[in-house]
Amino acid sequence: MSQASSSAYERLRAAATQLKVPEAVRTAAAATPGDPHPGEIWRAVWENAVEIVAVTAVDDTVVHAVPISMDTRFHDADTLLLPADASTLEQPLALWRGLRSRLPWCVLDRQVSQLSVPLEADAAPAPTATGYRYGGPLPSPAAPAAEFRATLADTMDYLAAVRWAPQGSGSxxxxxxxxxxxxxxxxxxxxxxxxxxxxxxxxxxxxxxxxxxxxxxxxxxxxxxxxxxxxxxxxxxxxxxxxxxxxxxxxxxxxxxxxxxxxxxxxxxxxxxxxxxxxxxxxxxxxxxxxxxxxxxxxxxxxxx
Structure with missing residues (x-):
């Protein structure tokens, strides 16, 4: 991990340690995982990569998902900023719509929360959604928000590329x-x-x-x-x-x-x-x-x- 990526990750960890874990989140995390559904928030894990994602659509063995951060200081123009009552995490959330990826089911580890704001498959707010706002553009390529976004993008790219099943040719x-x-x-x-x-x-x-x-x-x-x-x-x-x-x-x-x-x-x-x-x-x-x-x-x- 680069020094820039490491510092962004440490800030995210520091923010997470300050959070009070709601009972609904404890219950969801302790339950036997089911199959993913749109509107759920999951922890995605593969080897040393860990990310929290919101599922917006589900295919056979793939989910469409966007990374979530609880540090809402960082955002870009495509980021949805949600209030604390928008999920059972009971914390303001930043949904990085521009980093939406197709993730294989095998990286999904635990459901941790549920969104109350309805989203379309492309992570855009549904017509009935309220209470959200969009973030602002990145100040510069060297800004902390750009560094934070790059770290999220690298993790999502890594998770999206995971394959475990051998691809047989039949020959x-x-x-x-x-x-x-x-x-x-x-x-x-x-x-x-x-x-x-x-x-x-x-x-x-x-x-x-x-x-x-x-x-x-x-x-x-x-x-x-x-x-x-x-x-x-x-x-x-x-x-x-x-x-x-x-x-x-x-x-x-x-x-x-x-x-x-x-x-x-x-x-x-x-x-x-x-x-x-x-x-x-x-x-x-x-x-x-x-x-x-x-x-x-x-x-x-x-x-x-």
């Missing part, structure tokens, strides 16, 4: 065939059972990272290139493992396996898909139930209930 079967790797060869080189070898050859199951590392020297490609040949992941499975409610389980899995959150998500999605590979009609797979089963087994085996 695995062709790759194996090209190199003469049939069921017997896969059983021998990967130490797997024949049904799994057939599932890999029929593009019904993905390679795990370990299996890809074993195949890489046989096909003359790096491990990540082999993994990239996996079948595309079912969208509904990716959606299920992107939901905020799954984050506690994923973090626990990462802790138990000594990995980071991204790797734990990938481990869970590949293992769940592999277990479902023998199903006759995978389009009808109950992915929430299968994910539940995966975590029940893998977390309980390590003494976690």
């Amino acid at each position: 695995l079967a062709a790759l194996l065939k090209k190199h003469g790797l049939g069921p017997a060869e896969l059983v021998r080189h990967l130490s797997i059972q024949p049904p799994r070898a057939l599932a890999l050859l029929r593009a019904q199951a993905p390679l795990t990272p370990h299996e890809a590392s074993l195949l890489a020297p046989l096909v003359g490609l790096p491990t990540d290139r082999v993994l990239a040949a996996n079948p595309a992941l079912p969208e509904r499975l990716v959606h299920e493992l992107s939901r905020p409610a799954r984050r506690v389980q994923i973090r626990r899995l990462a802790q138990l396996t000594g990995t980071v959150e991204r790797d734990a998500r990938q481990q869970a999605v590949l293992a769940t898909l592999t277990l479902a590979a023998r199903q006759e009609r995978p389009t009808e797979t109950d992915w929430p139930a299968r994910v539940d089963r995966y975590f029940d087994v893998h977390l309980d085996q390590n003494g976690d209930r």
